[in-house]
Amino acid sequence: MSAVAEQKTAPHPETAAAPAGAGRWRRLAGPQNRNVWFWVFVGPFALGLLVFTYVPLGWSVYLSFFDAHNTVSPTEFVGLDNYTALLREEAFTDSLWTFAVFTAFIVPTTFVLSLSLALMVNRLRRAQAFFRSVFFLPAACSYVVAALIWKMSLFNGVRFGLANTVLGWFGAEQTAWLSTTDPPWYWLVIVTVRLWLQAGFYMILFLAALQRISPALYEAAAVDGARPGWQVLRHITLPQLRATSVAVVLLLVINAFQAFDEFYNLLSDARGYPPYARPPLVYLYYTALGQGQNLGYGSAGAVLLALIIAVVTVGQARWFGLGRKED
Amino acid sequence: MTISRRRMLATGTALGLLTACGSNTGREDGGSGKGPKLSHWYHQYGEAGTEEAVKRYAADYEKADVRVQWRPGNYDEQTAAALLTTSGPDVFEANGPTLDQIRGGQVLDLTEQLGDAKDDFNPVVLKPKTYEGRIWAVPQVVDMQLLYYRKSLLSEAGVRPPRTLDELVDAAKELTGKKTKGLFLGNDGGAGVLGGTPLNAAGLSLVTDDGKVGFDDPAAARALSKLRALYAAKSLLLGAPSDWSDPSAFVQGLTAMQWSGLWALPAVQKALGDDFGVLPFPADGPGGKAAVPVGAYGAAVSARARDKAAAKAYVKWLWVESTDHQRDFALSYGFHIPARLSLAKKADTLTKGPAADAVRYSTDHGNAEPLLWTPASRVAYQDALSRIIKSGADPERELKKVVRKVSAELARTRKKSA
Numbered sequence: 001m002s003a004v005a006e007q008k009t010a011p012h013p014e015t016a017a018a019p020a021g022a023g024r025w026r027r028l029a030g031p032q033n034r035n036v037w038f039w040v041f042v043g044p045f046a047l048g049l050l051v052f053t054y055v056p057l058g059w060s061v062y063l064s065f066f067d068a069h070n071t072v073s074p075t076e077f078v079g080l081d082n083y084t085a086l087l088r089e090e091a092f093t094d095s096l097w098t099f100a101v102f103t104a105f106i107v108p109t110t111f112v113l114s115l116s117l118a119l120m121v122n123r124l125r126r127a128q129a130f131f132r133s134v135f136f137l138p139a140a141c142s143y144v145v146a147a148l149i150w151k152m153s154l155f156n157g158v159r160f161g162l163a164n165t166v167l168g169w170f171g172a173e174q175t176a177w178l179s180t181t182d183p184p185w186y187w188l189v190i191v192t193v194r195l196w197l198q199a200g201f202y203m204i205l206f207l208a209a210l211q212r213i214s215p216a217l218y219e220a221a222a223v224d225g226a227r228p229g230w231q232v233l234r235h236i237t238l239p240q241l242r243a244t245s246v247a248v249v250l251l252l253v254i255n256a257f258q259a260f261d262e263f264y265n266l267l268s269d270a271r272g273y274p275p276y277a278r279p280p281l282v283y284l285y286y287t288a289l290g291q292g293q294n295l296g297y298g299s300a301g302a303v304l305l306a307l308i309i310a311v312v313t314v315g316q317a318r319w320f321g322l323g324r325k326e327d
Numbered sequence: 328m329t330i331s332r333r334r335m336l337a338t339g340t341a342l343g344l345l346t347a348c349g350s351n352t353g354r355e356d357g358g359s360g361k362g363p364k365l366s367h368w369y370h371q372y373g374e375a376g377t378e379e380a381v382k383r384y385a386a387d388y389e390k391a392d393v394r395v396q397w398r399p400g401n402y403d404e405q406t407a408a409a410l411l412t413t414s415g416p417d418v419f420e421a422n423g424p425t426l427d428q429i430r431g432g433q434v435l436d437l438t439e440q441l442g443d444a445k446d447d448f449n450p451v452v453l454k455p456k457t458y459e460g461r462i463w464a465v466p467q468v469v470d471m472q473l474l475y476y477r478k479s480l481l482s483e484a485g486v487r488p489p490r491t492l493d494e495l496v497d498a499a500k501e502l503t504g505k506k507t508k509g510l511f512l513g514n515d516g517g518a519g520v521l522g523g524t525p526l527n528a529a530g531l532s533l534v535t536d537d538g539k540v541g542f543d544d545p546a547a548a549r550a551l552s553k554l555r556a557l558y559a560a561k562s563l564l565l566g567a568p569s570d571w572s573d574p575s576a577f578v579q580g581l582t583a584m585q586w587s588g589l590w591a592l593p594a595v596q597k598a599l600g601d602d603f604g605v606l607p608f609p610a611d612g613p614g615g616k617a618a619v620p621v622g623a624y625g626a627a628v629s630a631r632a633r634d635k636a637a638a639k640a641y642v643k644w645l646w647v648e649s650t651d652h653q654r655d656f657a658l659s660y661g662f663h664i665p666a667r668l669s670l671a672k673k674a675d676t677l678t679k680g681p682a683a684d685a686v687r688y689s690t691d692h693g694n695a696e697p698l699l700w701t702p703a704s705r706v707a708y709q710d711a712l713s714r715i716i717k718s719g720a721d722p723e724r725e726l727k728k729v730v731r732k733v734s735a736e737l738a739r740t741r742k743k744s745a
Contacts, residue, residue, distance in 0.1 A: 069427045069430075069431060070410070070411070070425075070427045070430075070431035070433055071411065071431055072411050091706070091707075091710060152568050155566075156566050156567065156568050157514070157564075157565045157566015157567060158564070158566060158567055158568065158576075158581055159506060161566070161568075175566075176514070176565030176566035177566060178514065178566055179514055179515060179516060179565035179566050179717070180565070180717075181717045181718050182717075182718065269513065269514065269515060269519055269570050270519070270570065270572060271513075271515075271518075271519030271520055271522075271709070272519055272705075272706065272709050274515055274518070274710075274713050274717075275709075275710035275713050275714055276713075276718075286702075286706060287702075287703070287706070289404050289407070289408070292425075292427075292701065292702030292703055292706070293407050293411075293427060293428075294703065
């Protein structure tokens with residue numbers, strides 16, 4: 001018999017001598033205490049995730065079944081009442097609608113704008129780094145700061161706001177951009193601030209992807225007689241950008257779902273928020289936080305919103321075949 | 328024993344995590360041995376010197392070690408969240424407390440602390456601090472809002488200070504020119520700041536004394552449709568860089584009339600001298616009467632205060648007994664009316680000019696937002712008002728929806744107290 005086989009069958013001298021508990025501990029600890037170190041390093045973060053994310057999430061679901069005015073340890077179980085009240089509340093369904101329209105508009109617009117910027121910057125022979133930085137720079141600005149600049153200097157409603165000054169040269173009357181509901185000029189302000197902030201970031205993603213496309217493909221296309229311009233864009237560039245495009249659309253949709261900062265900072269005042277352009281997060285902020293601490297109702301809204309986001313994201317991932325191997 | 332590098336790192340990380348979990352509630356640190364420690368929260372006042380003043384009052388108190396926290400930002404949200412935990416304040420200033428804070432047992436009953444001094448407090452502002460006969464906060468100072476108008480601009484346009492809502496609509500239209508608008512009611516056209524004031528001016532109320540909806544009446548729709556008329560005639564200043572609470576738009580001549588707070592009076596006086604006057608919100612209709620909204624921040628005690636008796640005793644000392652501190656607080660920093668009637672009578676700065684008019688309006692025409700007017704009701708009403716003013720929605724139909732919503736909300740508040 002070889003030495004190796006003998007070692008396998010004979011009990012290890014150390015294990016045999018030590019009590020059974022130590023053996024179990026050794027097995028749990030894994031070779032070279034790997035399991036121990038795994039938990040030492042992952043544990044704190046897993047714990048943080050549990051305490052700061054999963055517990056509040058579960059608590060929120062729990063609260064949504066109770067009448068929880070000004071308390072997080074409610075006693076009055078109300079079943080689905082919060083949910084039915086929410087779905088019957090016009091303000092909430094309106095906010096969902098607002099949010100759908102906003103997403104349907106902002107996602108394609110940002111996509112097209114950042115792709116065109118990337119295509120243009122990519123073709124530059126000189127000063128490419130300069131333009132890349134210039135377009136990317138707004139991404140470093142905070143939503144709050146940008147919203148305040150838009151509200152107070154570019155689109156304020158008086159004669160010395162930038163937009164009104166420019167229009168004034170052509171003899172137009174001053175417009176109160178954020179207060180006019182007919183036509184809804186406030187959308188112009190909301191959409192432009194978001195475009196300004198976001199387009200540069202997605203341009204960088206597209207630019208990186210564009211630079212990864214092999215020049216051989218373009219050469220081959222030229223040899224095959226493809227006309228530069230639309231045909232090459234349609235049949236070479238866009239298909240090569242597929243993976244990036246999917247990622248960009250997903251990120252844009254998630255960002256649109258999280259819309260809060262610029263809406264809140266542009267349209268709210270000390271006395272609340274107007275009943276238009278009010279995304280669900282802003283609506284819930286006013287019902288569940290602030291003075292109206294209707295935490296059960298607010299939680300029901302948060303749960304519904306989470307469900308909607310989950311369904312949309314999963315649907316989108318299926319539709320785009322996210323995670324499927326590129327062919 | 329030698330310490331391995333790994334153990335060293337692990338211990339270090341663990342310690343770091345532990346120490347990162349501290350928090351400062353204003354209670355723990357220091358201690359000068361003056362008895363129990365109390366934390367007292369104030370919202371950030373704009374007027375210079377207020378913070379030093381309240382810290383001075385706290386230091387003057389002998390029986391407890393009071394730590395003042397001066398909290399900028401969304402104060403109502405902060406206190407609402409802090410009251411859910413034990414790490415909140417012991418004593419806090421509140422623009423309420425709200426009905427649900429009282430009903431939820433989050434604040435303590437201060438009726439006994441007020442004692443006989445109760446009758447010396449301005450009854451209009453004391454009422455919203457009272458629920459089922461008990462008092463839940465001690466009013467600190469009275470704030471009010473009113474209409475500022477520029478005398479020179481009005482006489483230039485040949486308009487007299489408006490006495491009725493119809494006159495206001497006409498005056499605003501007359502005063503609107505290429506560079507100046509007639510009236511500024513806030514950047515949202517008035518839906519936020521006016522609240523129930525137009526209803527009060529029409530002789531109605533938000534909630535009646537017996538807890539019913541106070542504006543289920545055709546006069547309500549009539550008054551609100553006049554706000555729409557102001558907006559539709561483009562007489563309103565909208566989109567000003569600073570909102571109604573700041574007199575900048577009025578002082579800079581962007582508008583001939585502005586709705587703002589009493590606190591703005593010193594700034595207006597400084598900029599315009601005698602060239603301005605103040606008015607209440609003008610009356611509307613046969614049953615109407617002029618109206619100004621009044622309100623008061625009150626000192627309340629959290630039900631989670633560690634030493635409840637000490638916290639109550641401190642509130643009693645500062646906001647009931649120390650009338651000299653109260654006078655200093657109301658009159659030395661910015662412009663407020665003392666909540667105590669005896670102090671308001673003695674205030675020299677409030678006896679002449681527009682300030683005297685303002686004080687008179689607050690006693691003759693003052694309306695405080697009722698305690699039963701909950702945030703849910705307010706949001707419903709404000710949404711409707713905004714739709715009426717800006718989108719030209721039918722006032723009667725919008726109000727009908729609000730009445731339904733508010734009735735449900737009032738029924739909820741009756742349900743549990745019964």
